[in-house]
Amino acid sequence: MDKKIIFLDLDGTLTNDEKKVTPLTQKALLEMQKAGHIVVLASGRPTPGILPVAKAVELEKFGGYIMAFNGGKIINAKTNEVVFEQVLDRKYISPLLKYAKENDIGLITYDDKRIIVGTRMDKYIETESFINKIPVYETDMEEYVTYNPNKLLMTAPPEIATKHEQILAGKYKNQLSISRSADYFIEIMPKGIDKAASIEVLINKLKIRKENTIACGDGYNDISMVEYAGIGVAMENAVDEVKQVADYVTDSNNEDGIAKVVEKFVF
Known part of the structure:
Protein backbone atom coordinates (compact mmCIF):
# COMPACT_ATOMS: atom_id res chain seq x y z
CA MET A 1 0.00 0.00 0.00
CA ASP A 2 1.22 3.47 -0.89
CA LYS A 3 0.91 5.50 2.30
CA LYS A 4 -1.03 8.72 1.71
CA ILE A 5 -0.70 11.84 3.83
CA ILE A 6 -3.36 14.55 3.96
CA PHE A 7 -2.71 18.11 5.14
CA LEU A 8 -5.80 19.89 6.39
CA ASP A 9 -6.29 23.55 7.14
CA LEU A 10 -8.76 23.97 10.00
CA ASP A 11 -10.92 27.08 9.84
CA GLY A 12 -13.10 27.04 6.75
CA THR A 13 -11.72 23.65 5.71
CA LEU A 14 -11.81 20.82 8.24
CA THR A 15 -14.12 22.57 10.70
CA ASN A 16 -17.54 23.91 9.79
CA ASP A 17 -18.70 27.44 10.50
CA GLU A 18 -19.37 26.42 14.12
CA LYS A 19 -15.67 25.46 14.39
CA LYS A 20 -16.56 21.77 14.75
CA VAL A 21 -15.57 18.60 12.90
CA THR A 22 -18.79 17.02 11.68
CA PRO A 23 -19.46 13.31 12.38
CA LEU A 24 -19.16 12.27 8.72
CA THR A 25 -15.81 14.00 8.27
CA GLN A 26 -14.55 12.65 11.60
CA LYS A 27 -15.52 9.10 10.54
CA ALA A 28 -13.71 9.45 7.20
CA LEU A 29 -10.49 10.63 8.86
CA LEU A 30 -10.60 7.87 11.48
CA GLU A 31 -11.05 5.24 8.76
CA MET A 32 -8.20 6.75 6.79
CA GLN A 33 -5.88 6.53 9.80
CA LYS A 34 -7.00 3.00 10.66
CA ALA A 35 -5.98 2.04 7.12
CA GLY A 36 -2.44 3.27 7.81
CA HIS A 37 -2.53 6.70 6.21
CA ILE A 38 -1.46 9.93 7.96
CA VAL A 39 -3.46 13.02 8.89
CA VAL A 40 -1.76 16.38 9.50
CA LEU A 41 -3.55 19.46 10.80
CA ALA A 42 -1.90 22.43 9.09
CA SER A 43 -3.07 25.73 10.52
CA GLY A 44 -2.07 29.27 11.27
CA ARG A 45 -3.40 28.65 14.77
CA PRO A 46 -1.02 28.29 17.73
CA THR A 47 -0.55 24.76 19.05
CA PRO A 48 -3.05 25.06 21.95
CA GLY A 49 -5.73 26.15 19.48
CA ILE A 50 -5.21 23.03 17.36
CA LEU A 51 -5.21 20.47 20.18
CA PRO A 52 -9.02 20.16 20.57
CA VAL A 53 -9.37 19.39 16.86
CA ALA A 54 -6.46 16.95 17.04
CA LYS A 55 -8.29 15.17 19.84
CA ALA A 56 -11.51 15.02 17.81
CA VAL A 57 -9.78 13.14 14.99
CA GLU A 58 -7.63 11.04 17.38
CA LEU A 59 -4.22 12.14 16.08
CA GLU A 60 -2.60 11.08 19.36
CA LYS A 61 -3.83 7.49 18.93
CA PHE A 62 -2.76 7.15 15.31
CA GLY A 63 0.42 9.22 15.32
CA GLY A 64 -0.68 12.12 13.17
CA TYR A 65 0.99 15.51 13.17
CA ILE A 66 0.18 19.08 14.19
CA MET A 67 1.60 21.78 11.94
CA ALA A 68 1.03 25.01 13.86
CA PHE A 69 1.86 28.65 13.10
CA ASN A 70 1.53 28.16 9.32
CA GLY A 71 4.18 25.46 9.43
CA GLY A 72 6.53 27.18 11.86
CA LYS A 73 6.25 24.26 14.28
CA ILE A 74 5.52 20.58 13.60
CA ILE A 75 4.69 18.20 16.45
CA ASN A 76 4.16 14.44 16.51
CA ALA A 77 0.78 14.21 18.23
CA LYS A 78 1.52 10.76 19.66
CA THR A 79 4.92 11.48 21.22
CA ASN A 80 4.74 15.31 21.55
CA GLU A 81 8.13 15.41 19.83
CA VAL A 82 8.85 18.67 18.01
CA VAL A 83 10.08 17.42 14.66
CA PHE A 84 10.62 20.89 13.18
CA GLU A 85 10.56 24.46 14.46
CA GLN A 86 11.66 27.82 13.15
CA VAL A 87 11.10 30.93 15.23
CA LEU A 88 10.95 34.66 14.62
CA ASP A 89 13.75 36.87 15.92
CA LYS A 191 11.54 34.02 6.13
CA GLY A 192 10.89 30.89 4.08
CA ILE A 193 8.19 29.54 6.36
CA ASP A 194 4.86 28.68 4.84
CA LYS A 195 2.72 25.56 4.74
CA ALA A 196 4.31 24.21 1.55
CA ALA A 197 7.86 24.50 2.91
CA SER A 198 6.88 22.61 6.05
CA ILE A 199 5.06 19.91 4.09
CA GLU A 200 8.32 19.30 2.24
CA VAL A 201 10.22 19.05 5.53
CA LEU A 202 7.77 16.50 6.96
CA ILE A 203 7.39 14.26 3.94
CA ASN A 204 11.17 14.12 3.55
CA LYS A 205 11.46 13.01 7.18
CA LEU A 206 8.73 10.41 6.71
CA LYS A 207 10.04 9.34 3.28
CA ILE A 208 6.66 9.84 1.63
CA ARG A 209 6.60 10.74 -2.05
CA LYS A 210 5.16 14.11 -3.03
CA GLU A 211 2.62 12.44 -5.35
CA ASN A 212 1.08 10.78 -2.28
CA THR A 213 0.35 14.11 -0.60
CA ILE A 214 -3.06 15.78 -0.49
CA ALA A 215 -3.50 19.34 0.79
CA CYS A 216 -6.88 20.98 1.43
CA GLY A 217 -7.51 24.63 2.18
CA ASP A 218 -9.66 27.70 1.72
CA GLY A 219 -7.61 30.78 2.66
CA TYR A 220 -4.74 32.86 1.38
CA ASN A 221 -2.19 31.10 3.61
CA ASP A 222 -3.24 27.77 2.05
CA ILE A 223 -2.27 28.74 -1.49
CA SER A 224 1.32 27.50 -1.20
CA MET A 225 0.42 24.03 0.08
CA VAL A 226 -2.51 23.52 -2.29
CA GLU A 227 -0.22 24.43 -5.18
CA TYR A 228 2.64 22.24 -3.87
CA ALA A 229 0.85 19.00 -3.00
CA GLY A 230 0.45 16.03 -5.30
CA ILE A 231 -3.28 16.71 -5.14
CA GLY A 232 -4.24 20.24 -4.18
CA VAL A 233 -7.84 20.71 -3.07
CA ALA A 234 -9.81 23.91 -2.63
CA MET A 235 -13.01 24.04 -0.64
CA GLU A 236 -16.12 25.34 -2.41
CA ASN A 237 -16.01 28.24 0.07
CA ALA A 238 -12.33 28.99 -0.69
CA VAL A 239 -11.10 32.33 -1.96
CA ASP A 240 -10.65 32.43 -5.73
CA GLU A 241 -6.85 32.47 -5.44
CA VAL A 242 -6.92 29.00 -3.83
CA LYS A 243 -9.32 27.62 -6.43
CA GLN A 244 -7.06 28.89 -9.21
CA VAL A 245 -4.11 26.75 -8.07
CA ALA A 246 -6.14 23.68 -7.00
CA ASP A 247 -6.39 20.40 -8.88
CA TYR A 248 -9.86 19.78 -7.50
CA VAL A 249 -12.64 21.75 -5.81
CA THR A 250 -14.62 19.85 -3.19
CA ASP A 251 -17.81 20.74 -1.34
CA SER A 252 -17.78 23.41 1.36
CA ASN A 253 -16.65 23.04 4.95
CA ASN A 254 -20.33 22.90 5.96
CA GLU A 255 -21.06 20.06 3.51
CA ASP A 256 -18.39 17.53 4.53
CA GLY A 257 -16.05 18.49 1.71
CA ILE A 258 -13.11 16.77 3.45
CA ALA A 259 -15.00 13.48 3.81
CA LYS A 260 -15.56 13.53 0.06
CA VAL A 261 -11.85 14.16 -0.57
CA VAL A 262 -10.91 11.14 1.55
CA GLU A 263 -13.41 8.96 -0.29
CA LYS A 264 -12.23 10.13 -3.73
CA PHE A 265 -8.46 10.30 -3.33
CA VAL A 266 -7.61 7.90 -0.48
CA PHE A 267 -10.12 5.08 -0.83
Missing part, protein backbone atom coordinates in the same frame (compact mmCIF):
# COMPACT_ATOMS: atom_id res chain seq x y z
CA ARG A 90 12.25 39.04 18.65
CA LYS A 91 14.10 42.07 17.22
CA TYR A 92 11.13 42.50 14.86
CA ILE A 93 8.68 43.10 17.71
CA SER A 94 9.68 46.71 18.32
CA PRO A 95 9.38 48.05 14.73
CA LEU A 96 6.21 46.07 14.03
CA LEU A 97 4.61 47.21 17.26
CA LYS A 98 5.49 50.80 16.35
CA TYR A 99 3.93 50.29 12.90
CA ALA A 100 0.76 48.77 14.38
CA LYS A 101 0.28 51.60 16.87
CA GLU A 102 0.95 54.31 14.28
CA ASN A 103 -1.68 52.76 12.00
CA ASP A 104 -4.15 51.88 14.77
CA ILE A 105 -4.18 48.16 13.98
CA GLY A 106 -3.64 45.16 16.23
CA LEU A 107 -0.51 43.13 16.95
CA ILE A 108 -0.41 39.89 18.95
CA THR A 109 1.84 36.93 19.59
CA TYR A 110 1.59 33.87 21.83
CA ASP A 111 3.12 32.12 24.80
CA ASP A 112 2.34 28.53 25.85
CA LYS A 113 -1.11 29.38 27.17
CA ARG A 114 -2.18 32.85 26.11
CA ILE A 115 -2.48 35.38 23.33
CA ILE A 116 -0.15 38.27 24.11
CA VAL A 117 -1.67 41.60 23.04
CA GLY A 118 0.70 44.52 22.49
CA THR A 119 -1.84 47.04 21.16
CA ARG A 120 -5.39 47.94 22.01
CA MET A 121 -7.92 45.13 21.81
CA ASP A 122 -10.11 44.86 18.72
CA LYS A 123 -12.85 42.51 17.52
CA TYR A 124 -10.39 40.54 15.39
CA ILE A 125 -8.20 39.74 18.40
CA GLU A 126 -11.36 38.66 20.20
CA THR A 127 -12.11 36.38 17.23
CA GLU A 128 -8.64 34.84 17.46
CA SER A 129 -9.23 34.16 21.17
CA PHE A 130 -12.62 32.60 20.44
CA ILE A 131 -11.33 30.39 17.63
CA ASN A 132 -8.43 29.06 19.67
CA LYS A 133 -10.25 28.94 23.03
CA ILE A 134 -7.29 30.60 24.76
CA PRO A 135 -7.32 33.81 26.84
CA VAL A 136 -5.75 37.14 25.98
CA TYR A 137 -3.18 38.99 28.06
CA GLU A 138 -2.76 42.72 27.44
CA THR A 139 0.73 43.84 28.37
CA ASP A 140 3.89 45.63 27.26
CA MET A 141 4.81 43.18 24.51
CA GLU A 142 8.40 44.39 24.14
CA GLU A 143 9.04 43.83 27.83
CA TYR A 144 7.05 40.60 28.20
CA VAL A 145 8.27 38.69 25.15
CA THR A 146 11.84 37.81 26.12
CA TYR A 147 11.79 34.75 23.81
CA ASN A 148 11.78 34.36 20.03
CA PRO A 149 8.10 33.76 19.15
CA ASN A 150 6.77 31.38 16.50
CA LYS A 151 4.88 34.18 14.79
CA LEU A 152 3.34 37.62 15.09
CA LEU A 153 -0.18 38.36 13.90
CA MET A 154 -1.49 41.75 12.83
CA THR A 155 -5.21 42.40 12.80
CA ALA A 156 -6.88 45.02 10.63
CA PRO A 157 -10.27 45.67 9.04
CA PRO A 158 -10.53 43.84 5.68
CA GLU A 159 -10.78 47.08 3.73
CA ILE A 160 -7.26 48.11 4.82
CA ALA A 161 -5.62 44.74 5.60
CA THR A 162 -4.52 44.18 1.98
CA LYS A 163 -2.78 47.57 1.92
CA HIS A 164 -0.86 46.86 5.12
CA GLU A 165 0.04 43.35 3.99
CA GLN A 166 1.55 44.77 0.80
CA ILE A 167 3.43 47.53 2.62
CA LEU A 168 4.94 45.09 5.14
CA ALA A 169 5.70 42.43 2.54
CA GLY A 170 7.63 45.03 0.55
CA LYS A 171 9.43 46.44 3.55
CA TYR A 172 10.50 43.05 4.90
CA LYS A 173 10.64 41.03 1.66
CA ASN A 174 14.17 39.71 2.35
CA GLN A 175 13.59 39.14 6.07
CA LEU A 176 10.08 37.81 6.78
CA SER A 177 7.26 35.77 5.24
CA ILE A 178 4.05 37.80 5.31
CA SER A 179 0.62 36.66 4.14
CA ARG A 180 -3.03 36.78 5.12
CA SER A 181 -4.84 33.80 6.62
CA ALA A 182 -8.17 35.66 6.67
CA ASP A 183 -9.38 38.98 5.36
CA TYR A 184 -8.43 40.58 8.69
CA PHE A 185 -5.36 38.54 9.77
CA ILE A 186 -1.83 39.36 8.55
CA GLU A 187 0.54 36.51 9.41
CA ILE A 188 4.17 37.47 10.08
CA MET A 189 6.50 34.48 9.96
CA PRO A 190 10.23 33.69 9.68
Whole structure:
Protein backbone atom coordinates (compact mmCIF):
# COMPACT_ATOMS: atom_id res chain seq x y z
CA MET A 1 0.00 0.00 0.00
CA ASP A 2 1.22 3.47 -0.89
CA LYS A 3 0.91 5.50 2.30
CA LYS A 4 -1.03 8.72 1.71
CA ILE A 5 -0.70 11.84 3.83
CA ILE A 6 -3.36 14.55 3.96
CA PHE A 7 -2.71 18.11 5.14
CA LEU A 8 -5.80 19.89 6.39
CA ASP A 9 -6.29 23.55 7.14
CA LEU A 10 -8.76 23.97 10.00
CA ASP A 11 -10.92 27.08 9.84
CA GLY A 12 -13.10 27.04 6.75
CA THR A 13 -11.72 23.65 5.71
CA LEU A 14 -11.81 20.82 8.24
CA THR A 15 -14.12 22.57 10.70
CA ASN A 16 -17.54 23.91 9.79
CA ASP A 17 -18.70 27.44 10.50
CA GLU A 18 -19.37 26.42 14.12
CA LYS A 19 -15.67 25.46 14.39
CA LYS A 20 -16.56 21.77 14.75
CA VAL A 21 -15.57 18.60 12.90
CA THR A 22 -18.79 17.02 11.68
CA PRO A 23 -19.46 13.31 12.38
CA LEU A 24 -19.16 12.27 8.72
CA THR A 25 -15.81 14.00 8.27
CA GLN A 26 -14.55 12.65 11.60
CA LYS A 27 -15.52 9.10 10.54
CA ALA A 28 -13.71 9.45 7.20
CA LEU A 29 -10.49 10.63 8.86
CA LEU A 30 -10.60 7.87 11.48
CA GLU A 31 -11.05 5.24 8.76
CA MET A 32 -8.20 6.75 6.79
CA GLN A 33 -5.88 6.53 9.80
CA LYS A 34 -7.00 3.00 10.66
CA ALA A 35 -5.98 2.04 7.12
CA GLY A 36 -2.44 3.27 7.81
CA HIS A 37 -2.53 6.70 6.21
CA ILE A 38 -1.46 9.93 7.96
CA VAL A 39 -3.46 13.02 8.89
CA VAL A 40 -1.76 16.38 9.50
CA LEU A 41 -3.55 19.46 10.80
CA ALA A 42 -1.90 22.43 9.09
CA SER A 43 -3.07 25.73 10.52
CA GLY A 44 -2.07 29.27 11.27
CA ARG A 45 -3.40 28.65 14.77
CA PRO A 46 -1.02 28.29 17.73
CA THR A 47 -0.55 24.76 19.05
CA PRO A 48 -3.05 25.06 21.95
CA GLY A 49 -5.73 26.15 19.48
CA ILE A 50 -5.21 23.03 17.36
CA LEU A 51 -5.21 20.47 20.18
CA PRO A 52 -9.02 20.16 20.57
CA VAL A 53 -9.37 19.39 16.86
CA ALA A 54 -6.46 16.95 17.04
CA LYS A 55 -8.29 15.17 19.84
CA ALA A 56 -11.51 15.02 17.81
CA VAL A 57 -9.78 13.14 14.99
CA GLU A 58 -7.63 11.04 17.38
CA LEU A 59 -4.22 12.14 16.08
CA GLU A 60 -2.60 11.08 19.36
CA LYS A 61 -3.83 7.49 18.93
CA PHE A 62 -2.76 7.15 15.31
CA GLY A 63 0.42 9.22 15.32
CA GLY A 64 -0.68 12.12 13.17
CA TYR A 65 0.99 15.51 13.17
CA ILE A 66 0.18 19.08 14.19
CA MET A 67 1.60 21.78 11.94
CA ALA A 68 1.03 25.01 13.86
CA PHE A 69 1.86 28.65 13.10
CA ASN A 70 1.53 28.16 9.32
CA GLY A 71 4.18 25.46 9.43
CA GLY A 72 6.53 27.18 11.86
CA LYS A 73 6.25 24.26 14.28
CA ILE A 74 5.52 20.58 13.60
CA ILE A 75 4.69 18.20 16.45
CA ASN A 76 4.16 14.44 16.51
CA ALA A 77 0.78 14.21 18.23
CA LYS A 78 1.52 10.76 19.66
CA THR A 79 4.92 11.48 21.22
CA ASN A 80 4.74 15.31 21.55
CA GLU A 81 8.13 15.41 19.83
CA VAL A 82 8.85 18.67 18.01
CA VAL A 83 10.08 17.42 14.66
CA PHE A 84 10.62 20.89 13.18
CA GLU A 85 10.56 24.46 14.46
CA GLN A 86 11.66 27.82 13.15
CA VAL A 87 11.10 30.93 15.23
CA LEU A 88 10.95 34.66 14.62
CA ASP A 89 13.75 36.87 15.92
CA ARG A 90 12.25 39.04 18.65
CA LYS A 91 14.10 42.07 17.22
CA TYR A 92 11.13 42.50 14.86
CA ILE A 93 8.68 43.10 17.71
CA SER A 94 9.68 46.71 18.32
CA PRO A 95 9.38 48.05 14.73
CA LEU A 96 6.21 46.07 14.03
CA LEU A 97 4.61 47.21 17.26
CA LYS A 98 5.49 50.80 16.35
CA TYR A 99 3.93 50.29 12.90
CA ALA A 100 0.76 48.77 14.38
CA LYS A 101 0.28 51.60 16.87
CA GLU A 102 0.95 54.31 14.28
CA ASN A 103 -1.68 52.76 12.00
CA ASP A 104 -4.15 51.88 14.77
CA ILE A 105 -4.18 48.16 13.98
CA GLY A 106 -3.64 45.16 16.23
CA LEU A 107 -0.51 43.13 16.95
CA ILE A 108 -0.41 39.89 18.95
CA THR A 109 1.84 36.93 19.59
CA TYR A 110 1.59 33.87 21.83
CA ASP A 111 3.12 32.12 24.80
CA ASP A 112 2.34 28.53 25.85
CA LYS A 113 -1.11 29.38 27.17
CA ARG A 114 -2.18 32.85 26.11
CA ILE A 115 -2.48 35.38 23.33
CA ILE A 116 -0.15 38.27 24.11
CA VAL A 117 -1.67 41.60 23.04
CA GLY A 118 0.70 44.52 22.49
CA THR A 119 -1.84 47.04 21.16
CA ARG A 120 -5.39 47.94 22.01
CA MET A 121 -7.92 45.13 21.81
CA ASP A 122 -10.11 44.86 18.72
CA LYS A 123 -12.85 42.51 17.52
CA TYR A 124 -10.39 40.54 15.39
CA ILE A 125 -8.20 39.74 18.40
CA GLU A 126 -11.36 38.66 20.20
CA THR A 127 -12.11 36.38 17.23
CA GLU A 128 -8.64 34.84 17.46
CA SER A 129 -9.23 34.16 21.17
CA PHE A 130 -12.62 32.60 20.44
CA ILE A 131 -11.33 30.39 17.63
CA ASN A 132 -8.43 29.06 19.67
CA LYS A 133 -10.25 28.94 23.03
CA ILE A 134 -7.29 30.60 24.76
CA PRO A 135 -7.32 33.81 26.84
CA VAL A 136 -5.75 37.14 25.98
CA TYR A 137 -3.18 38.99 28.06
CA GLU A 138 -2.76 42.72 27.44
CA THR A 139 0.73 43.84 28.37
CA ASP A 140 3.89 45.63 27.26
CA MET A 141 4.81 43.18 24.51
CA GLU A 142 8.40 44.39 24.14
CA GLU A 143 9.04 43.83 27.83
CA TYR A 144 7.05 40.60 28.20
CA VAL A 145 8.27 38.69 25.15
CA THR A 146 11.84 37.81 26.12
CA TYR A 147 11.79 34.75 23.81
CA ASN A 148 11.78 34.36 20.03
CA PRO A 149 8.10 33.76 19.15
CA ASN A 150 6.77 31.38 16.50
CA LYS A 151 4.88 34.18 14.79
CA LEU A 152 3.34 37.62 15.09
CA LEU A 153 -0.18 38.36 13.90
CA MET A 154 -1.49 41.75 12.83
CA THR A 155 -5.21 42.40 12.80
CA ALA A 156 -6.88 45.02 10.63
CA PRO A 157 -10.27 45.67 9.04
CA PRO A 158 -10.53 43.84 5.68
CA GLU A 159 -10.78 47.08 3.73
CA ILE A 160 -7.26 48.11 4.82
CA ALA A 161 -5.62 44.74 5.60
CA THR A 162 -4.52 44.18 1.98
CA LYS A 163 -2.78 47.57 1.92
CA HIS A 164 -0.86 46.86 5.12
CA GLU A 165 0.04 43.35 3.99
CA GLN A 166 1.55 44.77 0.80
CA ILE A 167 3.43 47.53 2.62
CA LEU A 168 4.94 45.09 5.14
CA ALA A 169 5.70 42.43 2.54
CA GLY A 170 7.63 45.03 0.55
CA LYS A 171 9.43 46.44 3.55
CA TYR A 172 10.50 43.05 4.90
CA LYS A 173 10.64 41.03 1.66
CA ASN A 174 14.17 39.71 2.35
CA GLN A 175 13.59 39.14 6.07
CA LEU A 176 10.08 37.81 6.78
CA SER A 177 7.26 35.77 5.24
CA ILE A 178 4.05 37.80 5.31
CA SER A 179 0.62 36.66 4.14
CA ARG A 180 -3.03 36.78 5.12
CA SER A 181 -4.84 33.80 6.62
CA ALA A 182 -8.17 35.66 6.67
CA ASP A 183 -9.38 38.98 5.36
CA TYR A 184 -8.43 40.58 8.69
CA PHE A 185 -5.36 38.54 9.77
CA ILE A 186 -1.83 39.36 8.55
CA GLU A 187 0.54 36.51 9.41
CA ILE A 188 4.17 37.47 10.08
CA MET A 189 6.50 34.48 9.96
CA PRO A 190 10.23 33.69 9.68
CA LYS A 191 11.54 34.02 6.13
CA GLY A 192 10.89 30.89 4.08
CA ILE A 193 8.19 29.54 6.36
CA ASP A 194 4.86 28.68 4.84
CA LYS A 195 2.72 25.56 4.74
CA ALA A 196 4.31 24.21 1.55
CA ALA A 197 7.86 24.50 2.91
CA SER A 198 6.88 22.61 6.05
CA ILE A 199 5.06 19.91 4.09
CA GLU A 200 8.32 19.30 2.24
CA VAL A 201 10.22 19.05 5.53
CA LEU A 202 7.77 16.50 6.96
CA ILE A 203 7.39 14.26 3.94
CA ASN A 204 11.17 14.12 3.55
CA LYS A 205 11.46 13.01 7.18
CA LEU A 206 8.73 10.41 6.71
CA LYS A 207 10.04 9.34 3.28
CA ILE A 208 6.66 9.84 1.63
CA ARG A 209 6.60 10.74 -2.05
CA LYS A 210 5.16 14.11 -3.03
CA GLU A 211 2.62 12.44 -5.35
CA ASN A 212 1.08 10.78 -2.28
CA THR A 213 0.35 14.11 -0.60
CA ILE A 214 -3.06 15.78 -0.49
CA ALA A 215 -3.50 19.34 0.79
CA CYS A 216 -6.88 20.98 1.43
CA GLY A 217 -7.51 24.63 2.18
CA ASP A 218 -9.66 27.70 1.72
CA GLY A 219 -7.61 30.78 2.66
CA TYR A 220 -4.74 32.86 1.38
CA ASN A 221 -2.19 31.10 3.61
CA ASP A 222 -3.24 27.77 2.05
CA ILE A 223 -2.27 28.74 -1.49
CA SER A 224 1.32 27.50 -1.20
CA MET A 225 0.42 24.03 0.08
CA VAL A 226 -2.51 23.52 -2.29
CA GLU A 227 -0.22 24.43 -5.18
CA TYR A 228 2.64 22.24 -3.87
CA ALA A 229 0.85 19.00 -3.00
CA GLY A 230 0.45 16.03 -5.30
CA ILE A 231 -3.28 16.71 -5.14
CA GLY A 232 -4.24 20.24 -4.18
CA VAL A 233 -7.84 20.71 -3.07
CA ALA A 234 -9.81 23.91 -2.63
CA MET A 235 -13.01 24.04 -0.64
CA GLU A 236 -16.12 25.34 -2.41
CA ASN A 237 -16.01 28.24 0.07
CA ALA A 238 -12.33 28.99 -0.69
CA VAL A 239 -11.10 32.33 -1.96
CA ASP A 240 -10.65 32.43 -5.73
CA GLU A 241 -6.85 32.47 -5.44
CA VAL A 242 -6.92 29.00 -3.83
CA LYS A 243 -9.32 27.62 -6.43
CA GLN A 244 -7.06 28.89 -9.21
CA VAL A 245 -4.11 26.75 -8.07
CA ALA A 246 -6.14 23.68 -7.00
CA ASP A 247 -6.39 20.40 -8.88
CA TYR A 248 -9.86 19.78 -7.50
CA VAL A 249 -12.64 21.75 -5.81
CA THR A 250 -14.62 19.85 -3.19
CA ASP A 251 -17.81 20.74 -1.34
CA SER A 252 -17.78 23.41 1.36
CA ASN A 253 -16.65 23.04 4.95
CA ASN A 254 -20.33 22.90 5.96
CA GLU A 255 -21.06 20.06 3.51
CA ASP A 256 -18.39 17.53 4.53
CA GLY A 257 -16.05 18.49 1.71
CA ILE A 258 -13.11 16.77 3.45
CA ALA A 259 -15.00 13.48 3.81
CA LYS A 260 -15.56 13.53 0.06
CA VAL A 261 -11.85 14.16 -0.57
CA VAL A 262 -10.91 11.14 1.55
CA GLU A 263 -13.41 8.96 -0.29
CA LYS A 264 -12.23 10.13 -3.73
CA PHE A 265 -8.46 10.30 -3.33
CA VAL A 266 -7.61 7.90 -0.48
CA PHE A 267 -10.12 5.08 -0.83
